[in-house]
Amino acid sequence: MHSELTRQPEAMPLRLEAGTSNAPALAGLVAALSWRRQEGAEFARRARTMAERLEQGLRSIRRVRLIGAQGPRLGVVSFCVEDWEPDEAALVLRHSFGIVCRAGLHCAPLMHRALGTENRGTVRFSVSGFTTAREVDSAIEAIWRMTR
Amino acid sequence: MNLLRKEPVEGCLPSAPEYRYWFSRPWRRETIGRLRALGSLDYYADFPRPYFRVRLAEGIQIRGVEGEACCRVIFVGDDPARREEFDGRLIRCLKQPPETARRS
Numbered sequence: 001m002h003s004e005l006t007r008q009p010e011a012m013p014l015r016l017e018a019g020t021s022n023a024p025a026l027a028g029l030v031a032a033l034s035w036r037r038q039e040g041a042e043f044a045r046r047a048r049t050m051a052e053r054l055e056q057g058l059r060s061i062r063r064v065r066l067i068g069a070q071g072p073r074l075g076v077v078s079f080c081v082e083d084w085e086p087d088e089a090a091l092v093l094r095h096s097f098g099i100v101c102r103a104g105l106h107c108a109p110l111m112h113r114a115l116g117t118e119n120r121g122t123v124r125f126s127v128s129g130f131t132t133a134r135e136v137d138s139a140i141e142a143i144w145r146m147t148r
Numbered sequence: 149m150n151l152l153r154k155e156p157v158e159g160c161l162p163s164a165p166e167y168r169y170w171f172s173r174p175w176r177r178e179t180i181g182r183l184r185a186l187g188s189l190d191y192y193a194d195f196p197r198p199y200f201r202v203r204l205a206e207g208i209q210i211r212g213v214e215g216e217a218c219c220r221v222i223f224v225g226d227d228p229a230r231r232e233e234f235d236g237r238l239i240r241c242l243k244q245p246p247e248t249a250r251r252s
Contacts, residue, residue, distance in 0.1 A: 087159060088201075088211060091220070095213040096195040104160040121161060145195065 043129030047075040050127040050136050057140030063147040067115055067122050075131070078106075078122040081147060086123045089146065093123075097142040101125050149173045149242045151235065157220060165223045167231075169238075174217045175200070183210060185241045208234060 008015050054077050058064045063082035081089050090103035104121040105112050112118040125139055150172040157166040173179075180200045183189055187204035202210040212219030223231060 087161070091211060092192075092195070092199050092213075095216065096192070096197045096199045098196070107160070146192075 039129075046129035047127060047131070048072070050129075050131045050133070051075045051077060053133060054125060054127060054136045054139065057136065058143060061140075061144050061147055064143060067117060075127040076124060077127075078124045080117065080120075080122055081143060084146060086121050089123050092146060093139075093142055097138075099139050099142055101139075149179055151239055151242075154235075163222075165226045165231075167221050167223070168218050169221055170218045172217070174215050175212055175219065177214060179242060180212075180214060182241055182244050185244060186210070186237060204234075206230075210238075 002009055008018055051073055055066065055070075055073070058077065058079055059066055065080045065082070067078040067080065080086065084092070086103035090101050093099040093101055102124045105118070106121065106124060109118060112121055115122075127136065152170045152172055154167045154169050157168050159166060177193075177198070180189070180191060180198075183200070183202045187202045187208075190201045190203075192199040197216075198214040200210075200212055200214065204210075207224035209222045210219055211222070221234070223234070
């Protein structure tokens with residue numbers, strides 16, 4: 001419709017609907033929302049459980065400093081490891097232990113300034129409802145071995 | 149073991165210049181041991197894939213994993229002449245007679 005126009009039409013939602021609809025993406029979105037409605041609560045509960053397991057395990061390692069307040073959290077755990085710069089720790093975790101994580105400022109420099117970690121950042125593990133207890137324990141063990 | 153190429157590594161922090169060095173062969177325990185000639189070697193033999201770090205007196209660090217054909221070199225300051233001088237020392241070091249790495 002109105003293919004002769006050289007500009008997008010002014011009327012909404014027509015203005016945003018030029019071209020062929022991405023039907024596979026829309027079908028995927030519908031499937032994802034359906035899955036979320038059925039499984040979302042349990043998925044979030046599993047993620048919290050795994051994050052708590054990870055936090056407790058890391059807290060038990062003397063040379064690890066957890067960042068952030070203790071208490072309920074999402075599936076993200078940031079920390080510093082004594083004698084390891086965060087980017088080096090991430091390098092070792094990935095290439096020696098096969099564990100992928102992020103290190104640095106995580107595109108949040110002001111937050112790191114508030115936390116006092118703006119110089120080198122932190123290591124950050126992320127878990128989800130798909131993460132298993134075995135995977136969490138492997139991550140904890142890797143950090144423990146790095147601090148021996 | 150020959151140095152094939154180098155590429156800069158971009159980090160998310162404004163830190164010292166860092167490069168990834170690619171070699172003709174993977175790092176082995178014996179070749180890692182040769183790096184002792186350059187500085188203080190930390191060798192983590194008990195990791196699933198052993199990790200090594202060499203700290204040179206002038207602050208340069210070499211970091212790598214046994215079995216990989218690359219390593220990272222972190223420099224202090226962005227001086228091409230110093231980088232070139234380091235490359236020469238590294239290449240000569242890797243051609244020295246072997247010395248096996250010991251666990252740090």
